[in-house]
Amino acid sequence: MASCSFMKWLISLYLSSCLLSLSCAARVTPNFKYRAVNLGGWLVTEGWIKPSLFDGIPNKDLLDGTRVQFMSVTTMKYLSAESGGGTIIVTNRTNPSGWETFSLWRITESSFNLRVFNRQFMGIDKQGEGVEVVAISNTTGTWETFEIVRKADDRNRVRIKAPNGFFLQAKTEDSVTADFGGNSSWANDDPSVFVMRIARTMRGDFQITNGYGPEKAPQVMKDHWNSFIVEEDFKFISENGLNSVRIPVGWWISSDPTPPKPFVGGSLEALDNAFLWAQKYGVKVIIDLHAAPGSQNGNEHSGSRDGFQDWGHTDENIQQTVAVIEFLASRYAQNPSLAAVELINEPQSPGVSLKSLTKYYKAGYDAVRRHSSSAYVVMSNRQGPADPTELFPITNGLNGVVIDVHYYNLFYDIFNNMTVQQNIDFIYTNRSAQLNVVTTSNGPLTFVGEWVAEWQVSGASEEDYQRFGKAQLEVFGRATFGWAYWTLKNVNNHWSLEWMIKNGYITL
Known part of the structure; x- marks a missing residue:
């Protein structure tokens, strides 16, 4: 996206926000806001979060989707x-x-x-x-x-x-x-x-399980699930200003313990453990269907085999995904730690049509409500060229609905040459305006479901990172549902909230 057109788009979003909310200051403020961290790279594999997971695969540079x-x-x-x-x-x-x-x-x-x-x-x-x-x-x-x-x-x-x-x-x-x-x-x-x-290259769940094969993959994944996130992490979360976790899961979890090949069983037991630990330490859980059948965006974190996006192209595909939500809702609806169910993560526009997504979101909402009247239902905005308010008509007349937006000062050319101060100003001005667009006095709640204190700036100081993180906490704290940092643990330090907290880069 060219920087000039990008800025024009942001200005139009800001103007739209004032019209949508009548007053840019008009907000719904619930009694409880979620200050969450994503447990990325745990029950849905992302090789960049923990590259060593793939070290034992022969010819590991030629995995599925390469x-x-x-x-x-x-x-x-x-x-x-x-x-x-x-x-x-x-x-x-x-x-x-x-x-x-x-x-x-x-x-x-x-x-x-x-x-x-x-x-x-x-x-x-x-x-x-x-x-x-x-x-x-x-x-x-x-x-x-x-x-x-x-x-x-x-x-x-x-x-x-x-x-x-x-x-x-x-x-x-x-x-x-x-x-x-x-x-x-x-x-x-x-x-x-x-x-x-x-x-x-791709390094997701399909790649790691098919790469190791049916004999080795079950043990590799079990060892990872049992060690990457443990009870002590929930204790750390509860003691450091966080009150919830967003847990990405894959569609195959509903077929545990014998999911379709090459996926392996065991992630459901790990999710059960997470709920036990959450209840023990007073932490709420947002279940996030991060990988949908057929892949909703072609990325490794959506369970894709080869980078093609096929989710939502057939009714059968949508019905299969609704069945996953039904399974998760029925299993955890009575658990006091369940806060919300996110129906799908980052559907990609234009590959996923608004028509298909609307059909799915309505059916997914009904699936959650059949089992819980109190759990929030989170609907992720489409990534790519899409109107940030396009889900508003879907939410009319529905209770406990949340719109999830993801804000990174990364991935677009506009950020490549920004200075420290320009990045911080972008948060206070542009991200604030974008959040205003989807935060209205009579609309769904808003959730910045992914953000990180990382950028394209080279040689930034600890103080620079502290200021950048503080700006995002301040602006994203205005979201009426809350926010979730990506992610708790990561070999890349600034992507690891655990490291950022322990080393004084972020204070909650």
Whole structure:
């Protein structure tokens, strides 16, 4: 997003906020506000939070969803799915982009299905001589499974073995065939040799469980769940100015102890423990469906296999998600620590349509209300290009509804060159205006469900971080439901509220 248009958008949001609330100072102030921390990276895996979790996986840089590009050493051009898929594979592109990128589905540590831009899979054309490489199948099978053979002393130099036993070769720029049967010298005149570039990796639940496999994954995940968040953490939370936790969970938790492969059982027991600890230390729990079936945003934290977003495209998919909410609500509705159920985290616009989301939110709200009249129902705003007030019509006539917004001074170019003071001013001016838009006197409650005292500033001092954190606490404290820091524990210090509190960067 260009900085100029971004600023214009923020100004329009501010003007809209005054109209929506009649007075920008008009607010609903409940008796209790949630000062929460997210337990990210626990029951929903995010590799950047704890990278060591993946250390035991062989070929750990080629997990599900890894996006790879292959340059032929003879043509010096990239393998490409012509037209993005639906026809032949060629090797005639100088610069890699979407058509030249393949998403891996990991079968074993060295064999894969390769998905192309239009979602078909690379395979061997079984017609004719059966050697032409194409991308025409919407399903996977023997003829869509390839082995990536890496050079021992240069793992970026590879050969691709086809299901017919031969290696792919780039005979010409417009002809890629699976008919090279000889040994390789790995030299630059070998048409079966490619230089592999990894464009993107994913390290979520699908990647870790499928990467370790059914024999090792259950124990790896159990050890993580039993050690990453423990009872002592809830004691720490209760003693340091926090009164609640937001716990991300994945849709497979409702099938525990035998969820669909490759997911493994045990996260439900961990969530049960969290409720026990919460009750012991007087902490409230916000359950957050962070990963929905089919993935609502294509990110690793949504349980995605390959980065594609498929949630909400079918009624069956929506009904399956409602069933997860029904399961969670029925299990914990009578627990005194339950504060709220968040129906879905960060649905992505425009991939998730407002129509589908509206249908789901109404059904999800009803599912919670069948079991609890007091638990709040949290509806996450869509990420990306979307009207921040678009959920208001859904909430009309509903009780105990909360709108969740996420505010990070990250991820957009506008933040790249901001100074310390500019970041702080942005919180007081722009974020305040954005929060005003969704905080109205007669609308749903507001919740800044994710924020962090991290930015793009290099070399910031401890005092700079303290001022930045204080600004966010002050502004986000005006949200009528509350806020939740992302996250309690993280190898990146400023993303860890535990570290920030212990080291005096944030005081609550």
